[in-house]
Amino acid sequence: MAKPADTRTAGRKPAAKATRSVAETEKIRAALAARRDELRAEYDQTLSEITELQRDRLTDSAGDDQADTGTKTFEREQEISLANSIRERITQVERALERLDEGGYGWCERCGNPIPVERLAAFPSATLCVTCKQLEERR
Numbered sequence: 563m564a565k566p567a568d569t570r571t572a573g574r575k576p577a578a579k580a581t582r583s584v585a586e587t588e589k590i591r592a593a594l595a596a597r598r599d600e601l602r603a604e605y606d607q608t609l610s611e612i613t614e615l616q617r618d619r620l621t622d623s624a625g626d627d628q629a630d631t632g633t634k635t636f637e638r639e640q641e642i643s644l645a646n647s648i649r650e651r652i653t654q655v656e657r658a659l660e661r662l663d664e665g666g667y668g669w670c671e672r673c674g675n676p677i678p679v680e681r682l683a684a685f686p687s688a689t690l691c692v693t694c695k696q697l698e699e700r701r
C-alpha cells in the first residue's frame with residue numbers, strides 16, 4: 563500500500579500551536595475512556611431491552627389485538643434507533659481517542675486554542691472552544 567504524500571492536512575493548523583501538558587492529555591484520555599465504557603453499558607442495556615421486546619412479541623402476541631402489536635413494534639423501533647445513536651456516539655468517542663493519540667484532538671478548529679478538558683469530557687465530539695461556539699451560535 564503506497565501512501566500518497568499528505569497534502570490534505572498541510573497548512574490547516576496554525577503554525578504557532580499551543581501545547582497541552584501530558585497530564586492534561588491523560589485526563590482527556592481517562593474522561594473519554596470513561597464515557598466510552600458508560601456508552602457501552604448503555605448500549606448493552608438497550609440491546610437486551612430489544613431482545614426482551616422481541617421475545618414478548620413472539621410469546622404473547624397471540625392474545626394481542628392489533629393496537630398492542632403496533633405499540634410493541636413502535637417500542638422496539640424506538641429502542642433500535644436509540645441503540646444506533648448510542649453506537650454512533652461510541653464511534654465518535656473511539657475516533658476521538660485515536661485522534662488524541664495522534665495529537666490532533668481537543669483543539670478548537672476556529673481559533674486553535676485547546677478546548678478545556680471538562681468540555682471534551684461532556685462533549686467528546688466538540689470541535690470548538692466555548693468562546694468560538696458562542697460566536698457561531700450568535701451569528
Ligand SMILES: [Zn+2]
Binds near residue numbers: 670675694
Ligand atoms: Zn476557539
